[in-house]
Amino acid sequence: MSDRASLRGPMRAHRGELASITALADAVFMQGRSGAMGDLFPRLFHERNLENLFVFAEAGRVVSHVGMVQRGARIAGCELYVACMGAVATYEEFRGRGLASQLVQAALDKARADGVDLMLISGDRTLYRRIGAFPVGRDFRCVADADILDRLRDPRMRVRKALAADLPACAAAYDAKPVRFVRPMEEWADRLNSQAAAEGWHHLLIVEENNSFRGYVAVNRGHDWGYGEVAEFGGAVETIAGALRAVCAASGESSLKITLQSHDEILRTLLTQAGAVFAPVSVDGAWVIVSFTRLMERLRPWIEARAGIDAVHSLACSEDGESCTLSVIGKTVTLSRTEAVQMIFGTIEGVPAPPTFCDIFPAPTIAYGIGYI
Ligand SMILES: CC(C)(COP(=O)(O)OP(=O)(O)OC[C@H]1O[C@@H](n2cnc3c(N)ncnc32)[C@H](O)[C@@H]1OP(=O)(O)O)[C@@H](O)C(=O)NCCC(=O)NCCS
Known part of the structure; x- marks a missing residue:
């Protein structure tokens, strides 16, 4: 083992x-399949994103890495600036020495300095809980087999592989969602141009009726998922x-795992009526508030929609280290950073907001979708 000085x-x-970072990520997450992580996460492992990749290196070799991508997001009319953190990895022989912990903190500090409100981390472990992250949100997940999908089947809908010319229509359909990332067109192109797409692990399928665009479905497959x-x-x-049903067939599987958000209520009802059984799940990974005061400012349109303009005018908030204080119409609550993220976005156990704030929270969470980091 090397000493700390080197x-x-x-x-x-x-x-x-x-190249040394992606070699580490391929070794830790992809059984050493060279190029696999770079193919799956082209915006993370990009020359343009080097300032958001944090490392420890020894003799020119990266031995520990934490990466993030910063991007805009929209939550029900609120414009947020978020960071997605992922590819957190340390070579086995360097583990347990606090390297990843220091890199996570370095990324969090930069995100805060850059004006990020919220960080979405692709994983939930002590490493992240120690900075105040928690698996928030309440989505609904089912695995629907061919029988269930057959009951919903509409023979007028045709499904085919997406082409580059379809991407503007896909982007318009995505941008109509109430909760989403701000996604540049290059990220849509990534989905089509990846090796994972060429090998049939990632599909982007277009739904048409009478040869006209009606929607799109992106499906991922894994070697041993079975769906x-x-x-x-x-x-x-x-x-x-x-x-x-046609999407399922086109992706080469016999069942589909489907995760729906609260605003997907109609689709959940249709699938439930067809026999699907949903279970509540939190977001993938864990979220941490980067700046509580900034996040609350950004959420003003949501607060107004839920509690009215007087609530927004009375809004006051502050943060001091790990302690976050929120005051709305004369009622005040002081919470730790971990408690605050649970209050704002809820959890699968329910809404841990104090009674005064129950009208306002939880706010909706964002699904990673094809932009997973
Ligand atoms: C997860 C991983 C990146 C950690 O790297 P590392 O450099 O060993 O990390 P650290 O030494 O900083 O921390 C190791 C553990 O000690 C804990 N720890 C570190 N300092 C601590 C402290 N002062 N007090 C309490 N716990 C502490 C960390 O929280 C972490 O716990 P966890 O592994 O349960 O999350 C590494 O084990 C790895 O590469 N694993 C495989 C890939 C993976 O799972 N990545 C994460 C995807 S979500």
Whole structure:
């Protein structure tokens, strides 16, 4: 084992280190399949994103890494700036020495300095809980087999592979969602151009009626999953419901794992009536508030929609280290950072908001969809 003196970090990655970072990520997450992580996460492992990749290196070799991508997001009319953190990895022989902990903190500090409100972390472990992250939200998940999907089947809906010319229509359908990321067109192109798409692990399927675009469904498959996972869909829900049987067949699977958010209520009802059984699930991973005061400012349109303009005018908030204080119409609550993220976005156990704030929270969570980091 190397001594601490020969390790450099925590530091931002520099130009020559990208290959060493992806080699680490491939070794830890992909059984060493060279290029696999770079293919799956092209925006994370990108020269343009080096300032958001944090590393420890020894003798020119990256031995521990934490990466993030910063992006806009929309939650019911609120414009947020979020960071998605992922590919957190340390080579086995360097583990348990606090390297990843320091890198997570370095990424969090940069996100805060950059004006990020909220961080979405692709995983839930002590490493993240220690900075105040928690698996929030209450989505609904089912695995629907061919019989269930047959009951919803609408023979007018045709499904085919997406082409580059379909991407603007897909983007328009995605942008109509009430909760979403701000997704540049290049990320749509990534979905089509990846090796995972070429090998049939990622599908982007277009739903058509009379040769006209009605929606899209993105499906991921894994080597041993035994089902296709609907990563994202866009378009009218009845259309999507009617197309799912064909989507399932086109993706080469006999059942589909489907996760729906609270605003997907109609599709959940249709699938339930067809026999699907949903269970509540939290978001993938854990979320942490980067700046409580900034997040509350950003959520003003949501607070107004739920509690009225007087509530927004009375809003006051502050944060002091781990302690977050919120005051609305004369009622005040002081919470730890972990409690605050649970109050704002809820949990599968329910809404741990104090009674005064129950009208306002939980706010909706964002699904990663095809932009998973
Ligand atoms: C997870 C991983 C990145 C941790 O890397 P590491 O450099 O060993 O991390 P650290 O030494 O900082 O922390 C190791 C553990 O000690 C804990 N720890 C560190 N300092 C601590 C402290 N002062 N007090 C209490 N716990 C502490 C961390 O929370 C962490 O717990 P966890 O593994 O249950 O999350 C590494 O084990 C790995 O690469 N695993 C495989 C890939 C993976 O699972 N990545 C995460 C995907 S979500």
